[in-house]
Amino acid sequence: MGPILASLLKLQVIEHDLAHVRRRLRSKQNAVGAIQRKVDELKARRDEMTAQARNQQKETDQFELQRACREEDITQLRGALNRTRTNKEYSAILTQINTYKADNSKLEEAILKVMEGVDTVKAEIEKVNAQMEAEQKRCDLVKQTNAEEVAKLESMLAELQAKRADAASDVPGEVLRVFDRLANAKDGEAMAAVDVVDAKREDFTCGGCYMSLSAEHFNALLSRDEIRHCDSCGRILYIDAKDLVR
Ligand SMILES: [Zn+2]
Numbered sequence: 001m002g003p004i005l006a007s008l009l010k011l012q013v014i015e016h017d018l019a020h021v022r023r024r025l026r027s028k029q030n031a032v033g034a035i036q037r038k039v040d041e042l043k044a045r046r047d048e049m050t051a052q053a054r055n056q057q058k059e060t061d062q063f064e065l066q067r068a069c070r071e072e073d074i075t076q077l078r079g080a081l082n083r084t085r086t087n088k089e090y091s092a093i094l095t096q097i098n099t100y101k102a103d104n105s106k107l108e109e110a111i112l113k114v115m116e117g118v119d120t121v122k123a124e125i126e127k128v129n130a131q132m133e134a135e136q137k138r139c140d141l142v143k144q145t146n147a148e149e150v151a152k153l154e155s156m157l158a159e160l161q162a163k164r165a166d167a168a169s170d171v172p173g174e175v176l177r178v179f180d181r182l183a184n185a186k187d188g189e190a191m192a193a194v195d196v197v198d199a200k201r202e203d204f205t206c207g208g209c210y211m212s213l214s215a216e217h218f219n220a221l222l223s224r225d226e227i228r229h230c231d232s233c234g235r236i237l238y239i240d241a242k243d244l245v246r
Contacts, residue, residue, distance in 0.1 A: 002225020007170040012191045019188025035139040042132040053121045067107045192235035209233035
């Protein structure tokens with residue numbers, strides 16, 4: 001293998017490790033994000049239910065006020081009843097009292113119903129609160145464990161990046177740009193070995209995408225140190241050391 005492909009292959013080994021470390025770092029960060037979103041969702045639900053309970057409480061207070069007013073009216077009418085002189089007046093006041101009493105029993109029913117609703121919502125709030133606390137604890141724990149892991153991965157990343165810069169200095173600029181573009185597009189796998197399925201039959205495949213390759217690639221790479229791309233996936237092709245000894 002010529003110096004260009006050899007330097008690229010050295011770079012590819014580092015790039016492969018880099019991609020692996022980056023993936024692990026991403027998954028650690030995503031894990032925290034997912035739990036944090038769950039906590040936020042529960043908090044939003046709790047706030048919504050708290051507002052609902054508050055509104056129901058307001059409604060109850062209004063009904064209570066109406067009922068108290070009616071109660072006062074009834075007390076006054078009872079006083080008037082004692083002062084009446086005619087039967088007609090007496091029965092008219094009595095009818096009014098009964099109407100108010102009926103109103104109040106309706107209000108009492110309504111108050112009971114709303115209060116039941118308040119109790120249900122309050123119980124639900126407690127449940128959501130407990131869930132939220134548990135998730136928050138889990139989130140803090142994951143964050144803490146992750147922080148150590150993330151720090152470790154970040155120092156690995158820095159180390160590999162320095163190694164990569166060092167290895168990249170051996171690669172010609174134009175070739176490096178092609179390599180970088182492929183590494184970005186293919187999650188760190190910029191290169192692929194030519195897999196020799198059957199050399200006598202000139203049966204070759206790309207080790208990156210497993211599509212068949214023309215023998216021309218293999219034959220050229222045997223003698224020349226040049227950049228050749230797989231016709232299907234575009235990765236830079238090389239011949240593995242074991243296949244060079246033939
Ligand atoms: Zn390919």
